[in-house]
Amino acid sequence: MxxxxxxxxxxxxxxxxxxxxxxxxxxxxxxxxxxxxxxxxxxxxxxxxxxxxxxxxxxxxxxxxxxxxxxxxxxxxxxxxxxxxxxxxxxxxxxxxxxxxxxxxxxxxxxxxxxxxxxxxxATDALIMAEDQEYVAFTGASFVALNAFVYKAYMKKYQAKQEDIALFAVHDHKYAANNPLAQYPKPITLEEVLKSPMVADPVRLLESAPxxxxxxxxxxxxxxxxKELQNGDVLVELAGSSLSTEIFSVHDRTDLTSIGATVKASRKAFQMAGVEPKNVNVVEVHDAFTVLGVIHLEDLGFAERGSGWKLLKEGQLEKDGKIPTNTMGGLKARGHPVGATGVYQVYDVVTQLRGEAGKNQVDGAEVGLTQNVGGVGGTVAVNILKRVR
Amino acid sequence: MxxxxxxxxxxxxxxxxxxxxxxxxxxxxxxxxxxxxxxxxxxxxxxxxxxxxxxxxxxxxxxxxxxxxxxxxxxxxxxxxxxxxxxxxxxxxxxxxxxxxxxxxxxxxxxxxxxxxxxxxxATDALIMAEDQEYVAFTGASFVALNAFVYKAYMKKYQAKQEDIALFAVHDHKYAANNPLAQYPKPITLEEVLKSPMVADPVRLLESAPxxxxxxxxxxxxxxxxKELQNGDVLVELAGSSLSTEIFSVHDRTDLTSIGATVKASRKAFQMAGVEPKNVNVVEVHDAFTVLGVIHLEDLGFAERGSGWKLLKEGQLEKDGKIPTNTMGGLKARGHPVGATGVYQVYDVVTQLRGEAGKNQVDGAEVGLTQNVGGVGGTVAVNILKRVR
Structure with a gap:
């Protein structure tokens, strides 16, 4: 092939x-x-x-x-x-x-x-069609409401604090500030996030993708x-691509703090690309809400269960950290035009692998991963990119 | 591969x-x-x-x-x-x-x-979304109205008569009568078709897929x-599969009596499958309106330009004719549940190739073709199936 x-x-x-x-x-x-x-x-x-x-x-x-x-x-x-x-x-x-x-x-x-x-x-009416119309959407539940359950379940299970998880939004905005394509290219503070209006307890407005x-x-x-193309010095391969589903509705799952589709899709993609989490230099996770970013890092194998927020707090998601993440602004600040997001993620990783990320550049990035989520994890697409020259 | x-x-x-x-x-x-x-x-x-x-x-x-x-x-x-x-x-x-x-x-x-x-x-609101919302749909034009232009253009260009073209509906119903899955499993007469209510001049209700x-x-x-499967005596290969587009909006085309996407997709599929029109024993065409069935036969290479209706009138589309067509009832009488239709067409052809078509069986059918149209020809998918044992 x-x-x-x-x-x-x-x-x-x-x-x-x-x-x-x-x-x-x-x-x-x-x-x-x-x-x-x-x-x-x-x-x-x-x-x-x-x-x-x-x-x-x-x-x-x-x-x-x-x-x-x-x-x-x-x-x-x-x-x-x-x-x-x-x-x-x-x-x-x-x-x-x-x-x-x-x-x-x-x-x-x-x-x-x-x-x-x-x-x-x-848009709210459109987005909830990602969940089950006949069992969930008709009740009036919004997407934020469903993710609020996830947020609470995660904090309870792992004794995590919102002030630590909410840092994901601050992280994203910091990097979006240097991304000319970002919807909100400006820094925000943790205090602003935590004081922003509550959308669905405990999710704050500034923890939510716009x-x-x-x-x-x-x-x-x-x-x-x-062979026909005049490509530049740098070449990027789409080395692994995988799609997986998970039990469709949130209310049918036994655990809200992990998305099986991320685990499954990422393992297949890693195998296809011949890499492991430790080889990955730059990651784009689907942080439609702050807590999701944390959970995704764990499901992808970059953090132990219950400790994704620690990586964040320790600065390990920074461009010079252990696992540079959402280095162009992520869903929160680059933006989340739903059906385009998975393609923006690849765009952002390729930008990094080509060394064209400007102030956000991760030095020597050779392998990147994107994780794109549909619904509250009903579908997950993982794509792995490699700089091959 | x-x-x-x-x-x-x-x-x-x-x-x-x-x-x-x-x-x-x-x-x-x-x-x-x-x-x-x-x-x-x-x-x-x-x-x-x-x-x-x-x-x-x-x-x-x-x-x-x-x-x-x-x-x-x-x-x-x-x-x-x-x-x-x-x-x-x-x-x-x-x-x-x-x-x-x-x-x-x-x-x-x-x-x-x-x-x-x-x-x-x-459904009418939904279906017109196949055409251009900003240039066509917003005017209130329906799908039947657009196909009425095609019908008139064809009759004028080739001096064809509606009573000949409308026979396609009679043909479809004849075969649907023996198909337990068909929406309207009963024969109709040409007189009934021509006396049925006008939907958009000249398209009659009984010329339109339900x-x-x-x-x-x-x-x-x-x-x-x-190799792992316990298949029966008969095996069908999907030997060619092709998708092609055409100038999106009807009003931008220079000729309404042919769909370029059908020509292009079918030629690619024929090449892929290593067959020619003369090798095809059974065909499913997307006759959402009678005149389209006629046009499709010409675009697929089964009839000369302007003579598709002659094949129909001569009985060449019958199960023992030159090119057995829509032998399970077609869009008009088997039915046309939009996004399912292209799959029903393959279902119907496989049924024929397996020799399981009952009273509608085309003797010795070995190669079948399906043609599935999106919009007024904006997209055409052609799939070619072969009995390989």
């Missing part, structure tokens, strides 16, 4: 893009990635769009074909991949399979979501295609 | 399933396919769900993870694939790539759509996995 390489990356700034529609965002990110790859548009053979809610929020389905035409390459294969907030990571996975299959040598992955300016309803619009894109190619 | 085999097929009857939710339909079809394959549920490694509008109509996204749990196999990889009405065919394509990639040896494809009993809005609910499923496996 061919190896899979990231030939190009592109993205829009994450923002409330009142002046741009979902197609504008997709096209902008895609053209950036195509330019970065140094290819012509017509070299793209297939498009995988990661998106959750364009039907409900924009009244627009069929994004794959829409994008193909608005990119000026009607004729290519195209479809949309959806796995709630893990749609982006799942799209990367399907694109990975497409290149591995030998059927396509050059594919485009575009994650996109527009949460502001919805025509049919609002609503924003954005699109990120990747050009993936095979070994065969790679 | 491994060859890809259809190890099992399953489906629900297409109907207005007021008593069944989208999960019930998916699980029923999936369990039927798993049983048919003679495997245990736990042997499934990945799930690809084809669906267009569950978010808008049922308030439920994240169908991949939902299905994994309700099938009792949380942990597997799962995601949803969307390409409007071609979602099912696109899901088959992504699953085909997954097996070819060598990453998965045993995958489940489930197409599903529930158009009745929608919680948020109605709204219905249903789910169809396939188990696809690799050569490696196949």
């Amino acid at each position: 061919s190896k899979v390489y990231v030939a190009g990356i592109g993205a829009t700034k994450i923002d409330e893009h009142w002046e741009k529609g979902i197609r504008d965002l997709m096209v902008e990110a895609a053209l950036n990635a195509i330019k970065d790859a140094g290819i012509e548009k017509k070299e793209i053979e297939a498009i995988f769009v990661g998106n959750m809610s364009s039907g409900y929020l924009q009244g627009q389905e069929h994004l794959g074909s829409l994008l193909a035409t608005w990119l000026g390459i009607p004729g290519v294969a195209a479809n949309k991949v959806e796995a709630a907030c893990a749609s982006g990571g799942a799209a990367v996975h399907n694109a990975f399979l497409a290149v591995k299959s030998g059927v396509y040598d050059c594919v485009l992955v575009v994650g996109v979501e527009k949460l502001t300016d919805a025509i049919t309803s609002d 609503l924003g619009d954005g699109s990120a894109a990747l050009v993936l190619c095979s070994e065969k295609k790679l | 491994s060859k890809v085999y259809v190890a099992g097929i399953g489906a629900t009857k297409i109907d207005e399933h007021w008593e069944k939710g989208i999960r019930d339909l998916m699980v029923e079809a999936a369990l039927n396919a798993i049983k048919d394959a003679g495997i245990e549920k736990k042997e499934i490694e990945a799930i690809f769900v084809g669906n267009m509008s569950s978010g808008y109509l049922q308030g439920q996204e994240h169908l991949g993870s939902l299905l994994a749990t309700w099938l009792g196999i949380p942990g597997v990889a799962a995601n949803k694939v969307e390409a409007a009405c071609a979602s099912g065919g696109a899901a088959v394509h992504n699953a085909f790539l997954a097996v070819k990639s060598g990453v998965y040896d045993c995958v489940l494809v489930v197409g599903v759509e529930k158009l009745t009993d929608a919680i948020t809005s109605d 709204l219905g609910d249903g789910s169809a499923a396939l188990v696809l496996c690799s050569e490696k996995k196949l």
Whole structure:
């Protein structure tokens, strides 16, 4: 099977893009990635769009074909991949399979979501569709409410304090401050986080990922295609890609403090890439809420159970720490345009592996991992990237 | 690359399933396919769900993870694939790539759509999202209206008569009468079709695919996995699978009487499978409206331009004709549960290749083709199946 390489990356700034529609965002990110790859548009053979809610929020389905035409390459294969907030990571996975299959040598992955300016309803209604409509969503439970249970369960089980866990938001904002694509590129203090309004006890507003619009894109190619490209000195391989599910609804699980899908997907991806947690130099975790960032570090094998918050408190997630994490701002501060997030995570890790992260650069980063979560862990996509030259 | 085999097929009857939710339909079809394959549920490694509008109509996204749990196999990889009405065919394509990639040896494809009993809005609003919301849908144009333009353009260009084209509906109903899964298993007459209410001039009600609910499923496996299975005397290979797009909006095209995506996708699939139109013994075309069935036969290479309706009139689409078509009832009478349709088409062709089509059996069928269309041709998926023993 061919190896899979990231030939190009592109993205829009994450923002409330009142002046741009979902197609504008997709096209902008895609053209950036195509330019970065140094290819012509017509070299793209297939498009995988990661998106959750364009039907409900924009009244627009069929994004794959829409994008193909608005990119000026009607004729290519195209479809949309959806796995709630893990749609982006799942799209990367399907694109990975497409290149591995030998059927396509050059594919485009575009994650996109527009949460502001919805025509049919609002984002909260759309997001809870990641959980079970018939057993959970109809009650009026929001996504924050469900994660509040997780937060309480974690604090109780491990005697962890909110002031320690909430540091994740401070950490993210510190790095977002140096990321021109971030939605909130400014530092915040722990005091601000802990004094921010309560959304669902104990989750504070500034512990929650914001609503924003954005699109990120990747050009993936095979070994065969790679030989045709004028790539730079640095080359990044998508060395492992895995997708896993977990018991769908939070109320059916026996333990809220771990997500089985993260454990399973990461072990498969590690094996595929031939690396272990200790080899990973930079990590992007799906910290839609602070406590999730902590739990993910444990599930991924970077921290012992119940001690993820200690790594955070000790500064081990910093760019010069033991396990540099969310070094471009994470979900909290780079932003979380749902179906685009998994693709932004790969964008951010590739930026690090290429040595293009500016003030946020992790010195000598060679292996990076992204973890993208759908629902409250119903789906997890893990992608592992390696600098191969 | 491994060859890809259809190890099992399953489906629900297409109907207005007021008593069944989208999960019930998916699980029923999936369990039927798993049983048919003679495997245990736990042997499934990945799930690809084809669906267009569950978010808008049922308030439920994240169908991949939902299905994994309700099938009792949380942990597997799962995601949803969307390409409007071609979602099912696109899901088959992504699953085909997954097996070819060598990453998965045993995958489940489930197409599903529930158009009745929608919680948020109605099916007409959902379906027009396959076209451009900002340039077309917002005007109030419906899907039937857009296809009415196609119908008029075809009749004018080729001097074809509606009474000849409308025969497609009569043809479909004749075969649906012997298909226990069909939504309308009863014959109709040409007179009934031509006297049925006008929906959008010149499209008559009985020339239009009905709204219905249903789910169809396939188990696809690799050569490696196949050796573990106790398969019957007959074995079907998914020998070619292709997806292509076309200029997204009808108003941007120079010719309404041909769909470029069908031409492109079919040529790729023919090449992949190593067959030509003359080798095909049974065909399923996406005749959401009668005129489309005629156009598709021409685009696929089974008829000369402007003469598809002649094949129909001459009886060449019958089970003993030159090119047996829609021999289980087609979209018009088997039914068209949008995101499930592309999977039902494969189900129907496999039924023929296995010699299990009962009164509708095409004698000695060895090669079959399915063509599944999204929007007014914005996406086309073509899958080619071969009986290999």
